[in-house]
Amino acid sequence: MTFVPAKWPRKLRSQEWFGGDSRDHIYHRSWMKNQGLPADLFDGRPVIGICNTWSQLTPCNAHLRDLAERVKHGIYEAGGLPLEFPVFSTGESALRPTAMMYRNLAAMDVEEAIRANPLDGVVLLVGCDKTTPSLLMGAASVDLPAIAVSGGPMLNGWFRGERVGSGTALWQMSEDIKAGKMSRDDFLEAEAAMSRSAGGCNTMGTASTMASMAEAMGMALSGNAAIPAVDSRRRVMAHVSGRRIVDMVKDDLKPSDIMTKEAFENAIRTNGAIGGSTNAVIHLLAIAGRVGVDLTLADWDRCGRDVPTIVNLMPSGKYLMEEFFYAGGLPVVIKRLGEAGLLHKEALTVSGKSLWSEVEDAQNWNEDVILPVEKALTPQGGIAVLHGNLAPKGAVLKPSAASEHLLVHRGRAVVFEDIDDYKAKIDDEDLDIDETCIMVLKNCGPRGYPGMAEVGNMGLPPKILRKGITDMVRISDARMSGTAYGTVVLHTTPEAAAGGPLAVVQNGDMISLDVPGRSLVLEISDAELAARLASWVPAVEAPKGGYAQLFYEHVEGADTGADFDFLKGCRGSPVGKDSH
Ligand code: FES
Secondary structure (H helix, E strand, C coil): CCCCCCCCCCCCCCHHHHCCCCHHHHHHHHHHHCCCCCHHHHCCCCEEEEEECCCCCCHHHCCHHHHHHHHHHHHHHCCCEEEEEECCCCCCCCCCCCHHHHHHHHHHHHHHHHHHCCCCEEEEEECCCCHHHHHHHHHHHHCCCEEEEECCECCCEEECCEEECCCHHHHHHHHHHHCCCCCHHHHHHHHHHHCCCCCECCCCCHHHHHHHHHHHCCCCCCCCCCCCCCCHHHHHHHHHHHHHHHHHHHHCCCHHHHCCHHHHHHHHHHHHHHCCCCHHHHHHHHHHHHHCCCCCHHHHHHHHCCCCECECECCCCCECHHHHHHHCCHHHHHHHHHHCCCCCCCCECCCCCEHHHHHCCCCCCCCCCECCHHHCCECCCCCEEEEECCEEEEEEECHHHCCHHHCEEEEEEEEECCHHHHHHHCCCCCCCCCCCCEEEECCCCCCCCCCCCCCCCCCCCHHHHCCCCCCCEEEECCCCCCCCCCCEEEEEECCHHHCCHHHHCCCCCEEEEECCCCEEEECCCHHHHHHHHHCCCCCCCCCCCHHHHHHHHHECCHHHCCCEHHHCCCCCCCCCCCCC
């Protein structure tokens, strides 16, 4: 346990609120004391915010109040004063139209809540997909010492002797129902088996990916990503993170010291090795924008291209997060990257030590879960960034989730103008489509949906599923759930609702996809494309009023992280005058 003198060696930010005898100082202290806090807790020690995304509407984070208590134990032990506060919680499974629409709102909430309050450092309690990037984005824009603690994944789902992976099994089973291979009763039984404990998705979906990104960037203690939510060691992680944030304040170790370009490159390579979610592309670009790191789609392709996917987890592989933890978790993977010369070993972490020093003693306890390189799921993991006249600013595809035989493919476009059009047509037995076609979905980008829904892995037509075919090339400006799979081109930018070329694709156009060559081409002449774009009429109506209007007017493209234009950058922690 760290001994902390009653008086901190230097005057901290919180003392602007608590450290004096003016009317304002008394006001700030006295009201706090209504919570039963002794006077000496305001003697100059660090005040640590616990930024909590707990919500019963975010079931993946519904256990975070317990973890907050563990964090408090650690903060008190180390001589700090913990103060827990709620922020907007972006629950993936329930929010409409999509949780992504609220990531920036949550980030704004986090930023303002941290800056406006008497805090010296903050513990970020995260879990479900968007909660991790939104808290990292907000904290980065304030740049006070911050440490992330993830809620952890659910235990393995089991149904009739088989693993049931969050999301991944859902996509499979819903197609089985469509194809007449599964009954509704079996489906109901399986959906209960899928979510059998507290925690987030147990696959390497977006939540586990983003927890891994936080750890790989150095923003969480080593080992944080994989500990199951209900394992006692998750509580220990919360407890020691509480201790650590106090020392981080002492050392003035800030997000901008940790989230450097090298840290992002480490995270990108880690994403390739774990077969992580395509959503990480957007979130890391947005976080980088907050700390002023020049990260681009080209960095994603460059850094991820030669990284083999060695984590055998759904949706790319076989196992689930619980088994990843037992095998040694993310430190083993990061160590492998270091041994392969793919890591910036000296990157700093919240521990105050280098990333390499945190992982160099890690051991792999199960080589079927964390595979040797020669048995990698795919030798080229990472995210492929595609360009061409259909995606002038880029589009992404996850090779490890795609079908090998479709990575180079030319096909006839079958166009859905928006998600409603898709839903209206997809089950029609007369739809003019076969498995060689390319399904094109428009108006599902940041502005189009709005919020950029995870609908890019649109289900196949039943008549094709009944043939036993499970994958086709699909192209959209949407995102895809991290738990999903398929040969799916996502994040096509500029999006259709912003007048990108995707908006003018017509039924019957030929499209060629070449993932190894990184190209996505609409096979019409430049003159024809220009003529179509010149006569394009927006199909999406701008929302009137409220947050939807703010979102529509200020959200940027997926190629730069879909942050709001006015939220980019670090604004620091100065808060101006007291109001009393
Ligand atoms: Fe919350 Fe997957 S839906 S973690």
